[in-house]
Amino acid sequence: MKKSLSLVLALILSLSLVLAACSPAAEAPSNTPTPSPTPTVSTTPEPTPAADAVSFTDSAGRTVDVPADISRIAPSGPLAQMVLFALAPEKFVCISTAWSEETEQYIDTAYYNLPVLGQIYGSGSGELNMEALAAADPQLIIDVGEPKKTVVEDMDAITDQTSIPAVHIDAATATMGETYRTLGKLLGLEARAEELASYCDEVYAKTLALMDKVGDNKVSLLYCTGDKGLSVIAQGSYHAEVLDLMGDNLAVVDDPSSKGTGNEVDLEQILLWNPDVVLFAPGSIYTTVKNDPAWQELSAIQTHRYYQVPFGPYNWLGFPPSVNRYMGMLWLGTLLYPDDVDYDLYTEAARYYKLFYHTDLTYAQYSALIDDSIGQ
Structure with missing residues (x-):
């Protein structure tokens, strides 16, 4: 009986050892970081707007x-x-x-x-x-x-x-x-x-230097627009930046217009202002004003100091008021202060047209542009 019991216990112990060997071993504690998961490439493309x-x-x-x-x-x-x-x-x-x-x-x-x-x-x-x-x-x-x-x-x-x-x-x-x-x-x-x-x-600095030389001796002027010439580009408006910088713009009004057509006034007001120089927008009354008795009362008309702003492909003084105004500054410098400028207007115009319009300006084209801008 004792031998049988011993045999049973021996069998139980053997079976326990076999089962323990087949069981997974417990993981020992470790201070080694767990490796990151291996990157995987998705077969579905993801949108990448940031790229x-x-x-x-x-x-x-x-x-x-x-x-x-x-x-x-x-x-x-x-x-x-x-x-x-x-x-x-x-x-x-x-x-x-x-x-x-x-x-x-x-x-x-x-x-x-x-x-x-x-x-x-x-x-x-x-x-x-x-x-x-x-x-x-x-x-x-x-x-x-x-x-x-x-x-x-x-x-x-x-x-x-x-x-x-x-x-x-x-x-x-x-x-x-x-x-x-x-x-x-x-x-x-x-x-x-x-x-x-x-x-x-460069052109802006050149203009500032010119006006420093001119000092307080700015030429008084008006820039008239419209089919009757009875609108003015008012002092202080966005469209008058170059006029205000380079001349004594006499067009002072209560509410300067933000439009390129300017503020409407009457001829009586223009006569009261009586500027030294009058500039007319392209398409205004430059070609007919000399035969108008009312306008003849202005000293600028009497002394032939009135001019049409050059146009082609844009107005040199604005409308729209963009980079064309750099060409306008060069023109006004030559027109108003010829003894104080040190550049040739055709040379400057050719350079401008090449840079901004990607074209080679001929002298014939230049002459046509300024034909009405040198007075009668």
Whole structure:
């Protein structure tokens, strides 16, 4: 009996040892970090918008996601169109305003068949064609110029309506160099932008130096617009920047207009101002004023010191008030202070037209441009 019990106990002990050997061993504690899981590649592609877009903070303080590589742009209006055409005409998929017939001799006709979209601001405000904009398929809408009070809301609204990012870049005569540098970074055209920026800085500095020399002896003037010549570009308005800088602009009114057509006045007021020089906008009454007895009472008309602002492909003094005004500064310097300038106007005009319109200005073209700007 004892032998049988011993045999049973021996069998039980053997079986326990066998089972213990077959059971998984307990893990010993370790201070070694657990390895990271091996990366796996998903067969389903994940969207990566960050790789295709970058954040850009515009002049209105808005942070906007824009394409990292921008090849298709839309200008928001004629001022932006002019600024951007100098920098990146090859990126245009549309234009804001149609080119005039006079423009064809200066602008490559390859840009004539682009769709015309209208503009956000200005005399054609509210005419932006959303359907045409969508069809043109720009990657970015660029607004350039004086910031409106509602610029943030306006840019956001355009973006919301079109799903196309829109940005605003401030621009003024004194700061156009920085405008181009900002645009150069945005569009990946830093070298080209710096060439244009340096030109703007140079011409503006040259103009300031000229006016320092002139001192308090500024020529008094008026800039008259309209088919009767009875609107003026008022002192202190955005459109009068160059006039106020280079002359004694006598057009002081209570509420300067923000429009390029200026403020309406009557001839009696113009006679009271009686400036030394009168500038007439293209298409105004320059060609007929000498035969008008009422206008003959002005000393500027009597002394033949009245001029028509050169035009082609744009007005040299504005309308729109864009980079064309640098050519206007050079012209006014020659016109008002010929003894104080040290440059040749044709040489400067040829340089400007090459930089901003990508064309070689001939002397015949130049002569036609200034034909009515040297007086009667």
